Amino acid sequence: MSEFNRQVTPLHQSAKEPLPSGGWIEFEDFPTTIDVLGSLLYFLFQDHWQEVGLGHMVDGSVLELEFPQPPKIIRLYDGYLTVVTEGWHMHLCIEENQGGPESTTPKELSRKRLVSRAALYRRFNPRGQVRSWGIQFWNGAGERMMNVFLPNPFVGENEDLLPENKPDLRKLGLYEQLREIYVQGSQLIPYETNPLKRPFVSVCRSGRCNPTRNWQPIYEALRSAVAESGLEVDVIHSGCLEVCKLGPVVFYSGDKTWYTCVTSELAQDIVYEHLCKGNKIKSHLYPPAKDL
Structure with a gap:
């Protein structure tokens, strides 16, 4: 794994896209890169969830979703960032998606x-005045993916438009901070490591395939051993x-x-042998170990 670099190297790349209505x-x-996107998205959804919106x-x-409270889950699995709230969830592919254990x-x-x-963006009206701020993502085919909507100084707390000459300019603080870190590289990423790369061990609780399987003892065994x-x-x-x-x-x-047919005893072995010593339990690997 490459060393996490808190200093973003600027791309010095900008573009202007005309709008049909002016x-x-x-x-x-x-x-x-995964370190840039991982730190950025965690920063937005974990530390500034109450300030941002998400949508297309x-x-x-226009679809715009808000966070009524901190997300329940922010996790990276098989390339996809998953963010789960009480009312909705989203997925965004920010690392190579392999397609599960069989690729x-x-x-x-x-x-x-x-x-x-x-890219960070600013949306200008025909008179050359900025009216919205956000982040746009594109996929490998050049198609627009989702937007992150950043605080708008012209919009009040109840989504009402503030008087033209009385914007709340304090709301531009998040945009300016993101620009300094990720576009200009004049500030450091506010994490020592990529927060989405913190390792985790997970047990499947899905009952779709084996509803009689009891995952709770495996979960508790993993927690105890870790x-x-x-x-x-x-x-x-x-x-x-x-x-x-x-x-x-x-x-x-x-x-x-991935491990299959895990018991509580095997869960402890996974922690003590694999996670601690680096020795995988080959008899339960998926796909099966080729040398067996």
């Missing part, structure tokens, strides 16, 4: 799904881990390893 959008691009914006329609995603499709361009070992590894439970009819399934994000 005005234009000004884009300032920034790198789309194309001619004829079923074709390379061309994986490249298309991945965020390949990202706590006893002192590892800085999150223990979670999740939905389908893409290995069906071989549950309970356990996934370790540190080296992207």
Whole structure:
């Protein structure tokens, strides 16, 4: 794993896109490496969830979602960032999607799904006045993906428009901070490591394939073993881990390893042997170890 670099190298790449009704959008691009995108999105959705919106914006329609409270889940699995709230959830591909343990995603499709361009934007009206601020993402095919809507100084707390000459300019603070960190590289990323790369071990709780399987004892065994070992590894439970009819399934994000038919005893071995010593339990790997 490459060393996390808190200093973003500026791209010095900008573009202006005219709008059909007049005005234009000004884009300032920034790198789309996993460390840049991971730190940016975690910063927005974990630390500034109450200030941002999320959605899509194309001619004829706008979808904008707000965070009523901090997200329940912010997790990276198989290339996709998943953010879960009480009322909705989203997925955004910010790292190569392999297609589960058997790597079923074709390379061309994986490249298309991945965020390949990202930019801070300002939207100008025909009179040259900025009226909205945000972040735009594009996939590998050049198609627009989702937007992050940043605080607007012309909009009040109840979504009412403030008087033209009385904008709340304090709301531009988040945009300016993001610009300094990710576009200009004049400030450091506010994390020592990529927060989305913190390792986790997860047990599948899905009952779709094996409803009689009991995942809770495996989860508790993992928690107990990780706590006893002192590892800085999150223990979670999740939905389908893409290995069906071989549950309970356990996934370790540190080296992207799947285990099947896990028992409480095996869960402890996974922690003590694999996570602590680096020795995988080959008899329960998925796909099966080739040398067996």
